[in-house]
Amino acid sequence: METRQVEDANAFSARRVSPMAEFGFHACLFVFCTSLVITNAQSQISKNHAPLFIFGDSLFDAGNNNYIDAVLKADFWPYGETFFKYPTGRFSDGRLVPDYIAEYAKLPLIPPYLQPGNHEYTNGVNFASSGAGALVETRQGRVIDLQTQLSYFKNVSRVMRKKLGDAEAQALLSRAVYLFSVGGNDYLFPFEENSSVLRTYSVQQFVGLVMGNITTVIKEIHKMGGRKFGFLDMLPLNCLPFSRASLGGGGGACFEKVTPYAKLHNKQLPKLLRKLQSELKGFKYSILPCYSFLDQRIKHPSKYGFKVGEAACCGSGPYRGILSCGGKTGVKDYYLCHNVSEYVFFDSFHLTEKAYQQFAKQFWNGKPSISGSYNLKALFEFN
Numbered sequence: 001m002e003t004r005q006v007e008d009a010n011a012f013s014a015r016r017v018s019p020m021a022e023f024g025f026h027a028c029l030f031v032f033c034t035s036l037v038i039t040n041a042q043s044q045i046s047k048n049h050a051p052l053f054i055f056g057d058s059l060f061d062a063g064n065n066n067y068i069d070a071v072l073k074a075d076f077w078p079y080g081e082t083f084f085k086y087p088t089g090r091f092s093d094g095r096l097v098p099d100y101i102a103e104y105a106k107l108p109l110i111p112p113y114l115q116p117g118n119h120e121y122t123n124g125v126n127f128a129s130s131g132a133g134a135l136v137e138t139r140q141g142r143v144i145d146l147q148t149q150l151s152y153f154k155n156v157s158r159v160m161r162k163k164l165g166d167a168e169a170q171a172l173l174s175r176a177v178y179l180f181s182v183g184g185n186d187y188l189f190p191f192e193e194n195s196s197v198l199r200t201y202s203v204q205q206f207v208g209l210v211m212g213n214i215t216t217v218i219k220e221i222h223k224m225g226g227r228k229f230g231f232l233d234m235l236p237l238n239c240l241p242f243s244r245a246s247l248g249g250g251g252g253a254c255f256e257k258v259t260p261y262a263k264l265h266n267k268q269l270p271k272l273l274r275k276l277q278s279e280l281k282g283f284k285y286s287i288l289p290c291y292s293f294l295d296q297r298i299k300h301p302s303k304y305g306f307k308v309g310e311a312a313c314c315g316s317g318p319y320r321g322i323l324s325c326g327g328k329t330g331v332k333d334y335y336l337c338h339n340v341s342e343y344v345f346f347d348s349f350h351l352t353e354k355a356y357q358q359f360a361k362q363f364w365n366g367k368p369s370i371s372g373s374y375n376l377k378a379l380f381e382f383n
């Protein structure tokens with residue numbers, strides 16, 4: 001216990017003062033006199049500190065959409081009701097996967113990039129935006145698309161270099177873990193809009209565009225020092241309450257037209273990551289098989305401690321699949337369940353914090369699903 005506290009105090013001082021080594025030494029003299037005797041240990045701890053950078057969509061958005069002209073916002077009750085007790089902008093009753101990952105990695109909650117006053121990046125930052133995809137066309141103008149998220153990250157890396165110096169910033173960016181949840185909106189949005197994209201591109205071509213854009217982003221982050229990447233694979237998009245209620249006529253059946261996209265995505269993504277591992281220096285990755293994970297919980301909720309797998313806790317229409325939780329998006333009347341922890345889905349797209357926690361545990365220290373990949377605990381521990 002004692003050691004833990006000393007380590008934390010040192011990690012803190014090392015992070016705060018490392019921009020100027022001499023200043024760090026002075027601060028140490030005045031504030032942490034005891035740490036003088038373990039100056040080496042101090043830099044050792046700093047060497048183990050790995051930030052968490054988060055990219056993607058509403059599965060990961062911790063509130064960036066609160067600050068843009070977004071259609072998809074969760075800044076009203078009952079979002080956040082279980083854990084935070086106020087709406088943070090997260091599409092859930094409580095925490096999301098990256099919140100748990102930060103906790104397991106002994107990091108604080110990682111703030112949204114657009115949150116005013118947030119310029120402290122040594123623990124990482126969250127760029128994810130609800131509704132966003134890998135393609136700029138996906139809800140263009142109403143989300144922060146992946147390319148823009150990358151440009152924000154470039155800014156962060158610039159700020160870090162200025163503050164910490166090139167070497168220190170580079171080291172931190174190399175130890176950092178980069179988490180992604182992206183692609184779901186690219187595949188669902190064209191069906192929502194009945195977009196001509198569905199007729200212009202084959203499934204193969206369209207998934208290729210998504211993979212191509214993901215590749216660009218990974219390569220750019222790798223160029224700036226990034227080495228450790230974690231991905232969610234594609235959810236069973238066909239059986240989300242939203243897809244049942246709002247796509248394919250709204251009769252309540254799973255919407256099978258989107259399935260080939262999700263399935264191909266889940267074939268291509270591990271292939272891509274394996275390829276990048278052979279091409280990019282030091283590249284390591286983790287992948288969470290969300291498809292089977294969620295599919296199992298939808299079909300057999302009681303096996304995993306839930307009562308309801310198919311319908312959402314909050315919303316209206318068949319399976320509560322009409323996105324109306326909170327009554328702020330056109331539809332005023334909606335249903336809210338009494339006991340959130342009985343449900344896999346919180347609203348028509350998104351999961352409850354109980355389900356996210358199960359995902360996060362598997363992501364953190366579960367057995368990697370693909371040979372050559374790691375769990376996130378291992379990624380954080382690599383130096």
Ligand SMILES: *[C@@H]1O[C@H](CO)[C@@H](O)[C@H](O)[C@H]1NC(C)=O
Nearest residue numbers: 118119120151152155156159
């Ligand atoms: C870059 O980061 C700085 C400091 O966090 C911020 O003031 C500035 O607005 C950012 N610029 C862009 C383009 O995001």
Ligand SMILES: *[C@@H]1O[C@H](CO)[C@@H](O)[C@H](O)[C@H]1NC(C)=O
Nearest residue numbers: 191193194195196199248249
């Ligand atoms: C989508 O658009 C195509 C071409 O404009 C049209 O033929 C088709 O009926 C539309 N489908 C739906 C579900 O509205």
Ligand SMILES: *[C@@H]1O[C@H](CO)[C@@H](O)[C@H](O)[C@H]1NC(C)=O
Nearest residue numbers: 135136137208209212213216
């Ligand atoms: C990225 O997506 C755009 C469409 O938004 C496409 O034109 C481009 O070719 C894609 N890039 C790659 C490398 O596949």
Ligand SMILES: *[C@@H]1O[C@H](CO)[C@@H](O)[C@H](O)[C@H]1NC(C)=O
Nearest residue numbers: 305306307339340341342343
């Ligand atoms: C809510 O549901 C969970 C899981 O089924 C159960 O353990 C708990 O006792 C329930 N709480 C209430 C107040 O009914």
